[in-house]
Amino acid sequence: MQRPSWAPDEVDIDRPSAARVYDYYLGGLHNFAVDRAMAARAVADWPELPRIMQANRAFLRRAVRHLAEQGIDQFLDIGSGIPTVGNVHEVAQTVRPDARVVYVDIDPVAVAHSRALLADDPRTGVVQGDFTEVAAVLDDPITRSLIDFSRPVGVLVVALLHFVDDERRPAEVLARYREAMPPGSFLVISHASADGAPERAGDHQALYRRTATPMRMRTRDEVAALLDGFTLVDPGLVFLPEWRPDDPVAAGDHPERFTGYAAVGRRD
Amino acid sequence: MTEPPGCGDTPDPVDALASAWADEVEGTSYVPMAADELQAHLRELAGLVVDAVLADPPRPDAGAEVGRRLVSAHFTGPATLERTVLLLVEALPALLGPGVTPAAHALSGTLAGGYAAALRDRTLDEQEAIRRAVLAARHHTEQALHASEARFRAMFHEAAIGIGLGDMDGRILEVNPAMTRMFGHSADEFRRLTVGDLTHPDDAPSVWRLYERLLRGEIDNFRVEKRFFRRSGKEIVGHLTLSLVRDEEGRPTYQLAMLEDVSERHRLQENLEYQAYHDPLTELANRAKFTERLERVFTREGPDSTRRVGVCFLDLDGFKTINDSLGHGVGDRMLQEVARRLGACATGGELVARTGGDEFVVLVEDSHGVDRLVALAERVLAALAPPLPLAGQELVVGASIGVVEQAVRETTASELMRAADITLYTAKAEGRGRWAVHDPGRDEAETARFTLSAALPSAVAHDEFFVLYQPLVSLADHRVRGVEALVRWQHPRLGVLSPSLFIGPAEETGIVVELGRRVLEYACRDARAWHDEFGDAAPFVSVNVAQRQLAEPGLVAEVSALLDRTGLPPDRLQVELTERALTIDEGAPLKALDGLRAMGVRIAVDDFGTGYSNLSYLRKLPVDVIKLDGSFGEGLREEDLSDPVDERIVGTLVALGHALDLTVTAEGVETEPQAARLRALGCDEGQGWLFAPALPATDIARMLRRGAPLGDPPVRPGGDLLGA
Numbered sequence: 001m002q003r004p005s006w007a008p009d010e011v012d013i014d015r016p017s018a019a020r021v022y023d024y025y026l027g028g029l030h031n032f033a034v035d036r037a038m039a040a041r042a043v044a045d046w047p048e049l050p051r052i053m054q055a056n057r058a059f060l061r062r063a064v065r066h067l068a069e070q071g072i073d074q075f076l077d078i079g080s081g082i083p084t085v086g087n088v089h090e091v092a093q094t095v096r097p098d099a100r101v102v103y104v105d106i107d108p109v110a111v112a113h114s115r116a117l118l119a120d121d122p123r124t125g126v127v128q129g130d131f132t133e134v135a136a137v138l139d140d141p142i143t144r145s146l147i148d149f150s151r152p153v154g155v156l157v158v159a160l161l162h163f164v165d166d167e168r169r170p171a172e173v174l175a176r177y178r179e180a181m182p183p184g185s186f187l188v189i190s191h192a193s194a195d196g197a198p199e200r201a202g203d204h205q206a207l208y209r210r211t212a213t214p215m216r217m218r219t220r221d222e223v224a225a226l227l228d229g230f231t232l233v234d235p236g237l238v239f240l241p242e243w244r245p246d247d248p249v250a251a252g253d254h255p256e257r258f259t260g261y262a263a264v265g266r267r268d
Numbered sequence: 269m270t271e272p273p274g275c276g277d278t279p280d281p282v283d284a285l286a287s288a289w290a291d292e293v294e295g296t297s298y299v300p301m302a303a304d305e306l307q308a309h310l311r312e313l314a315g316l317v318v319d320a321v322l323a324d325p326p327r328p329d330a331g332a333e334v335g336r337r338l339v340s341a342h343f344t345g346p347a348t349l350e351r352t353v354l355l356l357v358e359a360l361p362a363l364l365g366p367g368v369t370p371a372a373h374a375l376s377g378t379l380a381g382g383y384a385a386a387l388r389d390r391t392l393d394e395q396e397a398i399r400r401a402v403l404a405a406r407h408h409t410e411q412a413l414h415a416s417e418a419r420f421r422a423m424f425h426e427a428a429i430g431i432g433l434g435d436m437d438g439r440i441l442e443v444n445p446a447m448t449r450m451f452g453h454s455a456d457e458f459r460r461l462t463v464g465d466l467t468h469p470d471d472a473p474s475v476w477r478l479y480e481r482l483l484r485g486e487i488d489n490f491r492v493e494k495r496f497f498r499r500s501g502k503e504i505v506g507h508l509t510l511s512l513v514r515d516e517e518g519r520p521t522y523q524l525a526m527l528e529d530v531s532e533r534h535r536l537q538e539n540l541e542y543q544a545y546h547d548p549l550t551e552l553a554n555r556a557k558f559t560e561r562l563e564r565v566f567t568r569e570g571p572d573s574t575r576r577v578g579v580c581f582l583d584l585d586g587f588k589t590i591n592d593s594l595g596h597g598v599g600d601r602m603l604q605e606v607a608r609r610l611g612a613c614a615t616g617g618e619l620v621a622r623t624g625g626d627e628f629v630v631l632v633e634d635s636h637g638v639d640r641l642v643a644l645a646e647r648v649l650a651a652l653a654p655p656l657p658l659a660g661q662e663l664v665v666g667a668s669i670g671v672v673e674q675a676v677r678e679t680t681a682s683e684l685m686r687a688a689d690i691t692l693y694t695a696k697a698e699g700r701g702r703w704a705v706h707d708p709g710r711d712e713a714e715t716a717r718f719t720l721s722a723a724l725p726s727a728v729a730h731d732e733f734f735v736l737y738q739p740l741v742s743l744a745d746h747r748v749r750g751v752e753a754l755v756r757w758q759h760p761r762l763g764v765l766s767p768s769l770f771i772g773p774a775e776e777t778g779i780v781v782e783l784g785r786r787v788l789e790y791a792c793r794d795a796r797a798w799h800d801e802f803g804d805a806a807p808f809v810s811v812n813v814a815q816r817q818l819a820e821p822g823l824v825a826e827v828s829a830l831l832d833r834t835g836l837p838p839d840r841l842q843v844e845l846t847e848r849a850l851t852i853d854e855g856a857p858l859k860a861l862d863g864l865r866a867m868g869v870r871i872a873v874d875d876f877g878t879g880y881s882n883l884s885y886l887r888k889l890p891v892d893v894i895k896l897d898g899s900f901g902e903g904l905r906e907e908d909l910s911d912p913v914d915e916r917i918v919g920t921l922v923a924l925g926h927a928l929d930l931t932v933t934a935e936g937v938e939t940e941p942q943a944a945r946l947r948a949l950g951c952d953e954g955q956g957w958l959f960a961p962a963l964p965a966t967d968i969a970r971m972l973r974r975g976a977p978l979g980d981p982p983v984r985p986g987g988d989l990l991g992a
Contacts, residue, residue: 011406020398026298027344029394030401054298061300082398085342086300108409113401246303 011108018163019081019110025053028084030113046204048258053159055240055258056190060158061091062244063188063264066233068095072154072186074147075101078131079160083114088156089124100146104129104137131160132168134176152184152267159260161226162192165216171226178229178267185267187230190240191223192260223261230265237263281363282318285355286311292355297345309341321360321371328374335382339390349383430506430527433513436483436520438463450506450529452499463523468495468503479510485520488512493530505534547622549600550607558621558629562681565633569676578635578673580645581688582610585666585700587626598659605658606665609651613644629688638673638705645669645703668695669703697772720765721773728782732758735790736962739971739978740810740933743947743954746977750808750842752955753791754962755783775814784817785826792834792841794965799840802972810842810872815849824863831867838868842893846874850889861890872933877921887928894925898936898956905942915949922950940980947982 016038020031024039031039043049064075073096077088080103092099100123103114111128118124125142137143147153155177164170178187194217205215218226224237235242243262289310299306313334320330338348353376360372424431430447434440443458453461463479471494478490489511496504506527513522545557553561565577584606591599603626610628614620619631630648632641648669655662670692672684679687687706695704727733737751757765774780788811795809817823831838843864850873861871872893873886877900900918903911918934925932934946937956946954959978960971971978 011402011409013402027342029344029391030398032398050298051295054295057298057300061302085298091300108405109398109401112404112408113398116397116401116404 013109017107017109019105019107022053022159023082023084025050026057026084028082030082030084042204052240052258052260056159056260056262057086059190059240059243059262060088060156060188061086062246063158063262064088064091064154064156065095066244066264067154067186067188068092068099070186072096072152073099074151075099075154075156076104076137076143076147077101077156077158078104078137079157079163080105080110080114081107082110083117089118089121093123099123101125102127102143102146104131104143106130131157131164132170132173134173134180138177138180149180150182152182152186154186154188155181156188158188158190159192161189161223162215162217165214171228174226175229181267183267186233187227187265187267188263189223189226189265190260190262191226192217193219193223195220195259195261220261223263227263227265229267231268233264233266237261282311282314284363285314285318285359288359289314289352289355292351293343293348296347296351297343299342301341313337317356317360317375318364320375321368322364326368326371326374328371328378331375331377331379332382332385334375335379335384336386338383339386344387344390349380352383353380430525430529432458432525432527434463434523434525436523438483438523441522447527450498450504450527451496457499463525466496468497470495482510482512482523483520485512485514504529504531506530550604550622552607552611552628553619553621555621555623558619558623558631559681561619561633562631562684566676566681571677573676575676576635576637576673577676577684578632578638578641578671579684579688580630580632580641580648580703581670581672581685581692582628582630582648582667583692583696584626585668585696587665590663590665594659594663598663601658602656602663602665605656606652606667610648613647613651616640618644632673635673638671641671641673642703642705645671649701649703666701668692668700670695670706671703672706674706697776720770721777723759724770724774724777724779724783727757727759728779728786731786732760733783733786734758735787735794736964737791737794737809737968738955738962739807739960739968740953740955741959741978743934743943743951744982746943746959746979746981748807748972748978749953750810751968752810752844753787753794753812755787755812771814775816778816780814780816781820784812784814787811788813788827789830789834792830792836794968795840796834796836797965798969798972799836801969805972806840807968807972808840808842808870809836810844812844812874815846818845818849818860823860824867827864827869828867839870842870842872844872844874844895847876850891858890865890865892875935877917891928891930893931893933894921895933895935895955896921896951898934901934901936901942901946904945905939915945918946918951919949926950943979944982 013032014034016035020035021039021042023029024031024036039049067075068091073092075088075092080088083103087101088103089099089101092101102125103118104127105111105114106129108128111126114126118126123146125146127137127140127142129137129140131137138149157174157177161170164173174187181187192215205217220237227237235244238261240258240260240262243264286307290307293310301309316330316334320327335349338352343349356372356376356379360375361367361369424442424444427444427446430450431444432440432447433442440458440461440463443455445455448455448458451458467476472492475492475494478487478492481487482490489509491507491509493505493507496506498504507530508528509526511524511526512520513524515521545554545560546552547554562577562579565575569575584602587599587602590602603622606628607620607622610620610630614630616632619633621629621631623629630644632644635641649667652665652667655664657663670688670690672688672691674684674687687708691704691706694707695702698704733755736754736756738754739748740750740752741747742749755767757770759765771780774783791809791811795806798806813823820826827841827843831841845861865871870892871890872895873889873891874895875897876894877897896918900914900921903914904918922932931952932950933953933955934951935955937943937946937954937958939958943954943958963971
């Protein structure tokens, strides 16, 4: 039986959570044994995983910084997870001290943690919500109090879409967000893909099936299709380390080993 | 930061150390810094390290601070510490000389200690933070659950409809207050009941079949309207929605009932339905109900049905008179009493309905032959026979009944009712207080009459009638003495119709009054024209006046006005009445005759001898002429054969007429021998084909101008006509 919308989600710390596993990969300590055990199994199969996660986090940092430099001063970070190192508001506020950020996550623990951490920052807000329930996210009073949808906004959907299976129609969901974004807004996405390491991806997806957040990796074309309606910012849809690296060498010789795609699209 | 001694063109040992350090720790931890920021951070730490080992005395304790700052910059990966310790132990002596080795070792130790302490603190903090987050999330979830449970509890408690939860064995687990109010059971009493205890004898079998299917999980819900007993035994009508509640694996777990008390709505609906299908005055079924029931008989039968159906269609005789003379109150009470008596006759479950003002019908939905219907009709007539004590009088109400009994497959509901209508009409025509049984052959004629009857009012309005005149001759000389005005209907489709086809219906519908008025007027105008042309030789005109006309209070004044208007001398007008009209009615009609005679108008009795004449009564009547019905002269027509009985009857009637000083006219004179015999018997005037058929007024005028006798004039002694 599907849980009706009025029944709150249970807090089950006996199941690994994608948000806490991600924290662990980044060297965070906001995680439990069950999360670390799962991470350990994943790393055993795929030793580069922590590096991939770190590359993803580094992309987020570069993208937010780029947007802030383009004048974006309000961000909606959907699937924000555990507010671990290098949070969006910290990055954005180094460029624009008045930047406002709304963090959205479905994981009640991540939301509670974020609220505790950000309680004293009036320019940030935390919403518990589901990416696919667009109206609920956009119309939440916290969202409305911090973000003015008549001005350009940065919408971040980083390392989230591979947790949205085709049945939930991620392209249509993104289109609905796009409709709410005024021209001049940006969409930031990163997406896990098997393109760089097909031999490993199958096992990895199987592993995530045990979590509350199963995985759906997508090919480059599939990811490109999700960006319909946005004009891609240079360098377009690329592997994580290739998106505007801090210095050209930092991308390394084998960017495809960081098997995930990154892109920033502009709403014209 | 203190400048290291001996720096010059050699590379700065701090930069060198920072650069080597960055190379070593790259990728060992995720540090949220851009490459240049990372370089700057490590250069600061390298400065601290170099200063500490070069100090005099060296300050190895500074390592603890460097370790702490590594952790706070998120160098949390174990490999970072490992590589840092190895680097310092090897690179410091290499960069700054072997003298710093002890200090480098000591500093590595304190760095590891500081790093471990900071990482331990950070671990404890972050673990505490994440646990607090879990607690907060749980608390939030519980509160949300409590809030939602409180909302649902309130909803359950305050709902206006009854809600009940039962298990799959039918035991009732929970009911809300609305449910307890609806049934009068307390919640505790309910918990001792099962769903089966809510059975009602009126339940359709389908209700419990649906219930079984729901329990088996074949359907997820159903809705029914059914009756329930309250604790007091009183009944309620409930609109029930029963739903299956499944567990997460889809197994049926509970049944959820939602019940709305619709008793009031039901009562209202029944009331409305009763009103829609019943006559409020008599409380009998109304026409709608009757029609529905009758049509149901037909729609439910197949083409091979052997079912028969019958109706007694009944209409009160003279009800209108009672209503008009005694008032609607009495009329209504009469209808109620009739309804009561009819109801008492319907002992076999027949439907009794009031279908119109004083029209009733009894429906036998499953007939086994006409006998039962006839018996029913007789019972009804007998039941209506005893006088009704109303308005301080004993009122007698009669009824005529049309009986139709037919096989369902041979007719339709509307044909059946049409047959009943015609049969009732027949019963009335045959005399009141009778029943008649539907006879398809006779009905054709009746139908035609019926149709004509319906068309009469508009025919009168459109002046579709005209008048012909048949001469009345003196049997002494065969000269014209008068003419009888005979009305004809120029029917637009059927052509010219004779009065036998329409006078009956005209009398029944009352239109004869208006029709008679027209005929009188035409006749008077034509007679006046003849009078103008022929003076005293002009014929009188004899006009039939119906009984209904005679009863009209204004007749005398009307005739007087007509004579004035046309200028016809009153002695040129003769009024013909049937014997029946004269013998039945008393009072006002006789006064009318007196009034007409006083003006000088002559009165003739038409068809004399066909009714039951009260001969002594005839003496008192204000009458001038008797017209012998043609049937009496029939036996006198043949030249050689004459019926002596007929001769004697006619002779007697003529003698009677003459004794009363009346003129005697013979109708239906067709042959010369007949005319001769009638003359011999003393008849004064004759009328018939021998002399002339009915002719238009212009032909009469032409005939008068010719002045010749009609038929073969009689030979008189003296033969004064022979030479003519």
